Amino acid sequence: MATLxxxxxxxxxxxxxxxxIGILVxxxxxxxxxxxxxxxxxxxAMYYVNETGPMQLSIITANDTPATTSPPLxxxxxxxxLWSTVTVDHYLEMAAKGFSMDHAAxxxxxxxxxxxxxSPIDVLLVPGGGGTRGNVDKExxxxxxxxxxxxxxxxxxxxxxxxxxxxxxxxxxxTTNKKAWKWATTFGTNVEYIxxxxxxxxxxxxxxxxxxxxTDTAYAFVAEVYGEPVAQWIADASEYxxxxxxxxDPFAERWGAGTNETKS
Ligand SMILES: *[C@@H]1O[C@H](CO)[C@@H](O)[C@H](O)[C@H]1NC(C)=O
Ligand SMILES: *[C@@H]1O[C@H](CO)[C@@H](O)[C@H](O)[C@H]1NC(C)=O
Ligand SMILES: *[C@@H]1O[C@H](CO)[C@@H](O)[C@H](O)[C@H]1NC(C)=O
Ligand SMILES: *[C@@H]1O[C@H](CO)[C@@H](O)[C@H](O)[C@H]1NC(C)=O
Numbered sequence: 001m002a003t004l005x006x007x008x009x010x011x012x013x014x015x016x017x018x019x020x021i022g023i024l025v026x027x028x029x030x031x032x033x034x035x036x037x038x039x040x041x042x043x044x045a046m047y048y049v050n051e052t053g054p055m056q057l058s059i060i061t062a063n064d065t066p067a068t069t070s071p072p073l074x075x076x077x078x079x080x081x082l083w084s085t086v087t088v089d090h091y092l093e094m095a096a097k098g099f100s101m102d103h104a105a106x107x108x109x110x111x112x113x114x115x116x117x118x119s120p121i122d123v124l125l126v127p128g129g130g131g132t133r134g135n136v137d138k139e140x141x142x143x144x145x146x147x148x149x150x151x152x153x154x155x156x157x158x159x160x161x162x163x164x165x166x167x168x169x170x171x172x173x174x175t176t177n178k179k180a181w182k183w184a185t186t187f188g189t190n191v192e193y194i195x196x197x198x199x200x201x202x203x204x205x206x207x208x209x210x211x212x213x214x215t216d217t218a219y220a221f222v223a224e225v226y227g228e229p230v231a232q233w234i235a236d237a238s239e240y241x242x243x244x245x246x247x248x249d250p251f252a253e254r255w256g257a258g259t260n261e262t263k264s
Contacts, residue, residue: 012227033127128157
C-alpha cells in the first residue's frame with residue numbers, strides 16, 4: 001500500500017466534520033460537475049483520514065439503471081456509465097427507519113455487501129448537465145426530503161434547477177451556469193440569482209456556476225469547513241490553481257447573464 005502520510009496543515013475545527021458525502025446523479029450529468037468536487041473530497045478522505053475518520057461516499061440515482069455522463073442528445077453516445085450505491089427510494093426508506101437494518105432482505109443490499117451500512121448523508125452534491133432538462137421529479141423530491149437532515153447542500157451548474165424546484169433556494173441568494181442562465185434562473189420563488197459569481201454561499205447552501213466552477217465551489221466549501229490552509233494545501237498537492245474571488249466572473253458578461261449592478 002502506498003504511503004500517504006501527509007504534512008498538511010491541521011483542520012481548523014474538528015467538532016462537526018462531515019463523514020458521508022452523497023452525490024445525486026441525474027440521468028446525464030456533466031463529468032467535471034461530479035468529478036471535480038469528488039477529486040477534492042477524495043483528497044480530504046485520503047490525506048486527512050486520521051482526523052476525519054473513515055469517510056463514506058454514496059452515489060444516488062433515481063432508479064437502478066445507470067446514469068451516464070453522455071449528453072442526452074440524439075446521435076451522441078459518449079459517456080461513462082455510473083452505477084449508484086443507493087437509489088433515492090432505498091435511501092428514503094432507510095432514513096424513515098433511522099438507518100437500522102431490521103429486515104433480512106436488506107442484508108443483501110449493495111451497501112451491506114460492500115461492508116458499509118448506509119448512514120445519513122452529511123453533504124449532498126447535486127451536479128448539473130443535460131439531464132436536468134428532462135424528468136428529474138424523483139431527484140427533486142429527494143432533495144426536498146433530505147435537505148433538513150443535511151449539514152451542507154452543494155449544487156453546481158444546472159444542478160441548481162433541481163434544488164430550486166425543491167423550493168430550497170426560495171428567498172435565498174444563488175448562482176448557476178452562465179450559458180444556461182436564462183433557463184436556469186426560471187426556477188424557485190424569489191431566488192436572488194447573482195449573475196457575476198463563481199459561487200454563492202447562503203446559509204448551509206453553496207451554489208456553483210457552470211461546469212469548471214464546480215471545482216472552485218468545492219474548494220470554497222473546504223476552505224470554510226476545514227480551513228483555508230487545508231484548501232490551499234490540497235490545491236497545491238493537486239497542482240491546481242484555485243479561483244478564490246467568488247465575485248470575479250467574466251463568464252456572466254460573456255454569456256449575457258448581466259452584471260450584479262443591473263440585476264439588483
Ligand atoms: C495516520 O496515522 C497513522 C498512525 O500514526 C500513520 O501511520 C499514517 O501515516 C497516518 N495517515 C495519514 C494519511 O496521515
Ligand atoms: C466549530 O464548529 C462547530 C460546528 O460547526 C461550531 O459550533 C463552533 O462554533 C466552531 N468553533 C469554532 C472555534 O469555530
Ligand atoms: C439474498 O441473496 C441470496 C443470493 O442471491 C438469495 O439466495 C437469498 O434468498 C437472499 N435473501 C433475502 C432475504 O432476500
Ligand atoms: C474580486 O473581483 C471583483 C470583480 O472583478 C473585484 O471588484 C474585487 O476587487 C475582487 N476582490 C479581490 C479581493 O481581489
